[in-house]
Amino acid sequence: MNTEGEFNAFITKEIRMLGQEYKAIKLSDRFRIGLPDWIMIYKGRTIAVEAKFVKKTPTKGRLLNHPITAPQLSSLKSMALAGCGCWGLIANGETRRMAAVALTGIPETGNFSCDLFTNEMNRYVFLFDFTQTHNMLRTMFAVHTLISDKP
Secondary structure, three states, X not given: OOOHHHHHHHHHHHHHHOOOOEEEEEOOOOOOOOOOOEXXXXXXXXXXXXXXXXXXXXXXXXXOOOOOOHHHHHHHHHHHHOOOEEEEEEEEOOOOEEEEEEHHHXXXXXXXXXXXXXXXXXXXXXXXXXXXXXXXXXHHHHHHHHHHOOO
């Protein structure tokens, strides 16, 4: 896997394998900038996911060449206000790991430090191997359910 497009195709295929109770809509922001990559629905819960891909982990500086943009972050925030669970999904082609980052863990700059995939202590980040895509999606929905069910 070398590009964000290939990663998106991989995730789309993995979602289809989860079964009919999972629905995923792949969005295109061609006509409206800032839309997340996916809207996913499972048992009445909805999450929005903005995906980013890095081919190789940089050793210093920022992680993403193309960070989550201000319009993308704004869309995620407005969707969260409407009750949607919102996530950044950062994939690393070199290590074949994914970091699911809750909206509250996404910096205002839309970028991350290079230690995102090694910092296991961040409470807003859940790390998964590419082989754990199903667990990752279930975790994203479970965290959203826990947060949205608080009184």
